[in-house]
Amino acid sequence: MNKNIRFLVCLMILLCVCITGCGPQTEAGITTYTRYVESHDGVRVGVPEHPKRILALSSAFDTILLGLIEPERLVGINKLSTYEEYSLEAKRAKLVKPVMSSYPLEKIIALKPDLVIAPDYISADVISGLRHMGIATVVVSSGSTVEGVIKNVTEVAHIIGEDEMGNFYNQKIRKELDEMKRLGESISPEQRKTVLFASSMDGYTGTGSLFDDMCTYMNVYNAPNRIGLPPRIPFGEERVLAMNPDYIFIPSYKGMDKNLADRYLKNPAFQNLPAIKENRVKPLPAAYLYTMNQHIGEAMLAIMYTVYPQLERNSHD
Structure with a gap:
């Protein structure tokens, strides 16, 4: 074997070693x-x-x-x-x-x-x-905003190499946002309802929360934000009376969270609130409180239909 051939053989072996020695390997x-x-x-x-x-x-x-x-x-x-x-x-x-x-x-x-x-x-x-x-x-x-949640879904999809599914959910959520915008056009500012979503973590759904941002898409006022409460402030009796929400939502775990429901339904201080007197304390799936995922659009539409039942009848018009 002449020198040139030996040189080429050695070079090929060296290249193979370099290639197989770089990056993660299987067993x-x-x-x-x-x-x-x-x-x-x-x-x-x-x-x-x-x-x-x-x-x-x-x-x-x-x-x-x-x-x-x-x-x-x-x-x-x-x-x-x-x-x-x-x-x-x-x-x-x-x-x-x-x-x-x-x-x-x-x-x-x-x-x-x-x-x-x-x-x-x-x-x-x-x-x-x-x-x-x-x-x-x-x-x-x-994700602490609706856009942040959409970004999280597409980002996680990209990390695991499932960009196509990430794009699917991005489009799905945006279609649901468009539907909420269309339905919301029939709700004037004067008709807009004020809602309080209770949580065992006091202040979790308050000003600056994900739920607060969701409210802007659902054409409802988030009660703590509407009276100017700072973020993460507990909802005490005086504050709830000042909010005077049209709806009080209690997270449901196979039925309304009893402790939270009793805090409102059995509290003498709240008995004159219209939401209590007119049976507008409603259960909502607890998953809607923690909807930092691809189901956020579904959750918002369901809440919107609960507050404005007439919209569900018009949702496919």
Whole structure:
């Protein structure tokens, strides 16, 4: 073998070593293709092209994922996601094991996920620990507006390589927003109702909340915002009397949350409120309180029809 041939052979071997030595590998030593996505914490993260062992560190992201992929691609699920009154994807969530109520670092690592999607409130130590173990971990901002929720759905879809489904939900929600806008044209400012959505987390649905933003699309006034309450302020008796809402919504967990319902229905201070006297304290699925997912348009339309029943009759005109 002359020198030129030996040189070419060595060069080809070297190139093969370089190629197979770069990027993540399977157990068989075959390189898997990796995409890069931008994480909310400013890190560019390499993620598998088609992740098969996904874990979300949030029930909100569980629900989004269950609308995008089959349950068998998830290696764990938040306990709340399995409650039908809490998640509109609960039936599919029940197909996932194990069920988790917390996310200690060692437990996450033991599940051997190939991709972790984390909300922006998860500890930076957990994020860095997962990345140190070689687990692709992408942080996604929590959606606090309707547009933020749409962005989250499409972003999670992009992270897991399901952009087509992300676009589908984007279009679906926007059609529902268009329908709300069309229906809302028949509601004058004088006819617009004031609503109070109660929550066991006092102030959760107040000024600046996701529900507050949803109200602008539903053509209703959010009671705490309308009287100028700052964000996250509890709804005490005097404040509720000042709000004087047309409707009081109580989250339903297989029936109205009894403690919350009693706080309004059995409180002597509220007995003269028109909403109480005229039976306008209504149950709504608790999932509507936590609709930071692809079902947000459905939830808003359902609430709008509850407040303005005449609109449902006209919804297909």
